[in-house]
Amino acid sequence: MSKELIRLEHISKSFDGELILDDLDLVIHENEFVTLLGPSGCGKTTTLRIIGGFEKPDSGRVFFDGMDITGLAANRRQLNTVFQKYALFTHMDVAENIAFGLKIKNKPRDYIEEKIHYALKLVNLEGYEHRMPGSLSGGQQQRVAIARAIVNEPKVLLLDEPLGALDLKLRQDMQYELIRLKNELGITFIYVTHDQEEALTMSDHIVVMNQGYIQQEGTPEDIYNEPENAFVADFIGDSNIIRATMVRDELVNILGTDFVCVDKGFGENKPVDVVIRPEDVELVPRGQGIIPGKVTHAIFKGVHYEMEVEASGYEWQVDSTRLFEAGSEVDIQVDPFNIQVMNRPESEDEEAMAIDV
Amino acid sequence: MFNNKKTSRLLSSPYIVWALIFIIVPLGMVVYYGFTDKSGAFTFENVAAITSLVHAKALGLALLLSVISTIVCFVLAYPLGMILAHNKMSNQGIVTTLFILPMWMNFLLRTLAWLTLLENKGVINGILEVLHLPGINVINTSGAIVIGMVYNFLPFMILPIYNSLSSIDDNVINAARDLGADARQTFFKVTLPLTVPGIVSGITMVFIPALTTFAISTILGGSKILLIGNIIEQEFTLTYDWNLGAGLSIVLMLFIVVNMVVSAMADNGEEQDKKRMPSGRSGGASE
Numbered sequence: 001m002s003k004e005l006i007r008l009e010h011i012s013k014s015f016d017g018e019l020i021l022d023d024l025d026l027v028i029h030e031n032e033f034v035t036l037l038g039p040s041g042c043g044k045t046t047t048l049r050i051i052g053g054f055e056k057p058d059s060g061r062v063f064f065d066g067m068d069i070t071g072l073a074a075n076r077r078q079l080n081t082v083f084q085k086y087a088l089f090t091h092m093d094v095a096e097n098i099a100f101g102l103k104i105k106n107k108p109r110d111y112i113e114e115k116i117h118y119a120l121k122l123v124n125l126e127g128y129e130h131r132m133p134g135s136l137s138g139g140q141q142q143r144v145a146i147a148r149a150i151v152n153e154p155k156v157l158l159l160d161e162p163l164g165a166l167d168l169k170l171r172q173d174m175q176y177e178l179i180r181l182k183n184e185l186g187i188t189f190i191y192v193t194h195d196q197e198e199a200l201t202m203s204d205h206i207v208v209m210n211q212g213y214i215q216q217e218g219t220p221e222d223i224y225n226e227p228e229n230a231f232v233a234d235f236i237g238d239s240n241i242i243r244a245t246m247v248r249d250e251l252v253n254i255l256g257t258d259f260v261c262v263d264k265g266f267g268e269n270k271p272v273d274v275v276i277r278p279e280d281v282e283l284v285p286r287g288q289g290i291i292p293g294k295v296t297h298a299i300f301k302g303v304h305y306e307m308e309v310e311a312s313g314y315e316w317q318v319d320s321t322r323l324f325e326a327g328s329e330v331d332i333q334v335d336p337f338n339i340q341v342m343n344r345p346e347s348e349d350e351e352a353m354a355i356d357v
Numbered sequence: 358m359f360n361n362k363k364t365s366r367l368l369s370s371p372y373i374v375w376a377l378i379f380i381i382v383p384l385g386m387v388v389y390y391g392f393t394d395k396s397g398a399f400t401f402e403n404v405a406a407i408t409s410l411v412h413a414k415a416l417g418l419a420l421l422l423s424v425i426s427t428i429v430c431f432v433l434a435y436p437l438g439m440i441l442a443h444n445k446m447s448n449q450g451i452v453t454t455l456f457i458l459p460m461w462m463n464f465l466l467r468t469l470a471w472l473t474l475l476e477n478k479g480v481i482n483g484i485l486e487v488l489h490l491p492g493i494n495v496i497n498t499s500g501a502i503v504i505g506m507v508y509n510f511l512p513f514m515i516l517p518i519y520n521s522l523s524s525i526d527d528n529v530i531n532a533a534r535d536l537g538a539d540a541r542q543t544f545f546k547v548t549l550p551l552t553v554p555g556i557v558s559g560i561t562m563v564f565i566p567a568l569t570t571f572a573i574s575t576i577l578g579g580s581k582i583l584l585i586g587n588i589i590e591q592e593f594t595l596t597y598d599w600n601l602g603a604g605l606s607i608v609l610m611l612f613i614v615v616n617m618v619v620s621a622m623a624d625n626g627e628e629q630d631k632k633r634m635p636s637g638r639s640g641g642a643s644e
Binding site: 052053054073074075076080081083084085087088089090091100101104105148149152 | 526528529531532533534535536537538539542546547550551553
């Protein structure tokens with residue numbers, strides 16, 4: 001793994017007596033695309049603002065490249081931010097916006113000109129130098145905001161829900177643009193979003209947050225395939241999250257039926273949560289599977305059919321390319337590898353970290 | 358809103374009639390009187406009378422005092438507007454009300470109150486005497502008139518400045534800091550330019566009434582200090598030379614028109630800003 005760049009230690013922050021971040025620790029490495037993912041109010045934006053220097057933590061330290069920057073003002077940090085809703089200077093044209101940081105640093109005029117040209121080319125806005133921000137579309141404004149940040153050659157680019165205000169198609173295009181940019185610039189991106197799809201698409205590393213705590217960290221694959229708790233499982237995509245009992249290692253009782261699984265070390269007869277992704281639930285004709293059920297809904301979604309199956313008193317979400325009409329009698333079966341067993345929170349403290357659905 | 362042009366014209370007719378009777382007609386009469394003599398013959402004399410020493414001096418003094426008042430108002434209002442816009446707290450309404458509160462009183466009463474404060478045997482000198490400090494002699498000076506102007510017109514400077522300051526997105530300021538600007542650079546390169554429309558309308562709303570006032574200068578300036586407003590008033594109410602009064606009014610109007618043109622240009626800029634904004638913000642709303 002590459003070199004450590006940013007380290008947050010024991011960060012706490014509250015606003016008006018409400019605890020937003022509680023003893024948060026986070027390490028971010030060089031040249032990573034890190035996404036802070038969580039529902040609104042989970043503390044992800046506050047974390048970003050603490051890294052950017054726009055908020056001071058109540059306690060804890062922020063380290064950048066080994067140096068303590070907790071008390072350093074935003075204008076002295078070697079990072080730049082792309083804000084939600086762009087935050088462009090509406091009284092300046094595109095070129096002046098981009099040149100802002102360089103002029104502050106008294107860079108020579110030739111250098112600035114060259115940088116403006118380079119940045120506009122990078123974000124595909126060549127020829128827009130003298131347009132005013134207000135005459136640009138949302139997507140174009142966001143590109144200017146990105147250009148304005150990257151000309152300063154920051155070591156880290158902070159992005160606060162930068163695509164939140166864009167429509168779906170544009171958002172998808174911009175996701176690819178951001179990945180391309182990150183690869184071309186070779187710098188660290190710290191990206192804040194509540195959109196799990198965005199996080200899965202772009203990130204090298206995802207940090208799932210809820211109520212001021214980090215719920216899980218890992219690669220998109222880890223987070224999606226092996227959620228550590230019901231909150232993560234529920235937040236990252238559709239899931240069947242079912243209360244179950246771990247009978248013994250590699251055997252879990254789900255809704256009264258024993259399923260073979262691959263998880264170990266939970267103890268015997270322990271209450272757990274299991275998560276099974278809709279695409280991992282297999283439907284087979286009656287008599288060939290493990291538990292019997294009845295299809296209640298079936299919707300065509302393009303790539304697959306989305307079905308709901310009533311079985312053992314639970315509405316199973318099932319995605320499959322093979323259609324079973326509503327009303328069909330089917331059996332459900334699940335590959336042992338596709339059953340993800342998670343600890344069920346017991347103490348109140350743990351409960352606070354769990355979902356509030 | 359009105360898909361029918363006829364309906365909208367019908368609905369606007371009372372305002373058109375109002376404007377005709379109370380704005381266009383009186384203006385026409387001022388112009389008529391201004392360019393005629395007592396016998397009704399056309400003349401430039403009334404307008405040219407501004408060049409006489411007394412009139413020119415009164416105009417010059419009125420310009421000087423209203424410029425000073427406008428500057429003082431700006432210097433007081435801008436920091437206050439920043440404090441108000443920055444503290445997004447619950448008592449912001451109270452603070453704003455405190456500044457509006459004096460406007461609930463009659464304008465003449467407020468000015469007369471300053472007379473009792475500033476008089477040679479007034480409240481302030483009374484307090485100074487009790488403290489064994491030398492008294493001040495402000496009343497019937499230009500200084501007293503400036504105090505009266507600033508006191509009466511300050512809210513008209515605060516409100517537009519406050520409005521334009523509070524409409525700046527916090528993240529725009531954060532962005533400037535993020536890009537390396539210190540507090541001073543952020544203020545001069547971002548905050549101040551973004552509030553120019555507010556400043557210009559504040560200046561207009563203070564400068565015009567200050568330039569034309571005669572009540573403040575009459576009450577606080579005694580009869581010693583004559584502003585162009587006093588001269589015009591006297592032509593109408595004392596000497597009954599309506600032609601001269603109207604002629605001088607036309608000259609004064611020229612100065613106001615110049616001010617209006619400047620502020621209209623700034624407003625135009627603001628309008629363009631407003632037109633620009635929706636494309637950015639509606640994007641947010643569509644989510």
